[in-house]
Amino acid sequence: MKFIHAADLHLDAPFRGLSRYEGAPLERIRQAGRIAFERLVRACLEHQVDFLLLAGDLFDGSGKDFNTVLYMASHMRRLMEAKIEVFAVLGNHDAEHDLLKTNPFTSNVHLFAAEYAQTIHRQHLGVAVHGQSHASRSEKRNLAAGYPPAVPEAFNIGLLHTSLTGRDGHEPYAPCNEDDLVAHGYDYWALGHVHQREWVRRQDPMIHYPGTLQGRHIHESGEKGATLIEMDASGKLHEHPLAFNPVRWQILEIKLDEIESFNDFLDRTVEQMGRLVNPKVLTVVRLLLTGPCQWHGLLIAKGMDLEQELRIQTLKAGGDALWLERVENKSHPKHADQPKPTAGNLDPLTLIEQLAQELRSSENGLQSLAEELKPLRSFLAGATLRGDKTLHLQDTQWLGQALTQAEFLVRQRLLDRGDR
Ligand SMILES: [Mn+2]
Numbered sequence: 001m002k003f004i005h006a007a008d009l010h011l012d013a014p015f016r017g018l019s020r021y022e023g024a025p026l027e028r029i030r031q032a033g034r035i036a037f038e039r040l041v042r043a044c045l046e047h048q049v050d051f052l053l054l055a056g057d058l059f060d061g062s063g064k065d066f067n068t069v070l071y072m073a074s075h076m077r078r079l080m081e082a083k084i085e086v087f088a089v090l091g092n093h094d095a096e097h098d099l100l101k102t103n104p105f106t107s108n109v110h111l112f113a114a115e116y117a118q119t120i121h122r123q124h125l126g127v128a129v130h131g132q133s134h135a136s137r138s139e140k141r142n143l144a145a146g147y148p149p150a151v152p153e154a155f156n157i158g159l160l161h162t163s164l165t166g167r168d169g170h171e172p173y174a175p176c177n178e179d180d181l182v183a184h185g186y187d188y189w190a191l192g193h194v195h196q197r198e199w200v201r202r203q204d205p206m207i208h209y210p211g212t213l214q215g216r217h218i219h220e221s222g223e224k225g226a227t228l229i230e231m232d233a234s235g236k237l238h239e240h241p242l243a244f245n246p247v248r249w250q251i252l253e254i255k256l257d258e259i260e261s262f263n264d265f266l267d268r269t270v271e272q273m274g275r276l277v278n279p280k281v282l283t284v285v286r287l288l289l290t291g292p293c294q295w296h297g298l299l300i301a302k303g304m305d306l307e308q309e310l311r312i313q314t315l316k317a318g319g320d321a322l323w324l325e326r327v328e329n330k331s332h333p334k335h336a337d338q339p340k341p342t343a344g345n346l347d348p349l350t351l352i353e354q355l356a357q358e359l360r361s362s363e364n365g366l367q368s369l370a371e372e373l374k375p376l377r378s379f380l381a382g383a384t385l386r387g388d389k390t391l392h393l394q395d396t397q398w399l400g401q402a403l404t405q406a407e408f409l410v411r412q413r414l415l416d417r418g419d420r
Pocket of ligand 1: 010057091093
């Protein structure tokens with residue numbers, strides 16, 4: 001017996017916010033979701049699996065996306081022609097999908113109902129699949145608790161979209177715990193909802209999240225795909241992760257501590273980016289700069305130019321296979337880089353240092369700063385209040401970092417004056 005377990009397809013879901021990046025390879029990124037899905041279908045055919053499991057969130061929303069449904073239906077038909085059955089439950093994203101209220105797919109596709117848990121027993125395969133769909137966008141019931149008893153002599157699979165007891169970055173839907181699952185005595189739990197690949201348990205029973213088919217943003221990084229499960233003649237299960245993603249998101253951290261100059265930094269970045277290149281995928285990289293930095297002032301002074309400069313380096317490192325999404329600068333000046341005050345306690349440099357220190361050292365200080373800066377919001381037009389680059393005036397962690405940068409700039413300008 002052989003099957004593929006996939007989840008969280010989110011077919012045709014938009015990649016948000018990419019259009020604001022100049023020169024972004026938008027078409028390649030937009031097509032990635034469908035290409036990943038087609039690779040899933042092809043893998044089913046090539047591996048000649050007995051069936052495909054889809055553990056929820058086939059679609060991203062509940063709208064009338066006729067084209068997306070039509071597209072998926074045509075591929076389900078291809079599977080039918082190869083006599084491959086598909087068992088699917090709906091998750092929080094597609095529970096209320098208008099076009100799924102009646103099954104729009106060919107007869108090989110079984111969509112589990114939301115009203116009750118159900119068992120489909122395929123005797124010729126020796127397999128029983130148990131499943132239940134979510135009834136709404138925020139399913140609060142413990143669905144697992146109501147799953148039917150295991151079918152004796154069969155390989156029992158529980159198909160379920162759940163956050164278990166909660167997962168970082170995922171809403172707590174269809175909550176249950178590991179024991180709820182284990183208690184059923186099934187052989188395999190095919191879960192969906194968590195977009196990272198995760199083995200909750202490796203055996204007795206296997207409990208698995210294959211993750212999403214294609215990452216959609218920087219927090220869905222690395223290889224994405226599905227899992228092929230194969231049972232050998234002795235009844236032992238073997239798992240094979242399959243990668244389908246044409247686009248791979250990746251954070252690259254560069255620690256600036258030991259890099260002596262900006263030019264060295266460029267060289268190091270090109271070299272490390274080069275190592276990320278895989279000609280078979282488009283790697284979208286976010287550069288994360290961290291640590292104390294001797295030439296931090298130069299970095300700040302470059303402002304928006306830094307990103308443009310690094311885009312040129314990215315092209316050098318990886319050509320078409322690499323694209324720089326953006327640069328996130330979390331580095332800070334090395335203490336030795338800070339200009340030293342020359343006069344006594346009352347000199348302005350010391351005052352600035354003291355003031356910044358005071359504001360930074362307590363949550364209250366930063367909150368009062370946030371209050372002071374509130375009127376600034378009315379000067380910012382709508383678009384600048386959204387997106388990654390905006391001013392997060394209410395976020396004290398962000399304010400603390402901005403304060404450090406501002407302090408450095410002010411000190412540098414004050415000291416520069418005499419030299420010009
Ligand atoms: Mn999902």
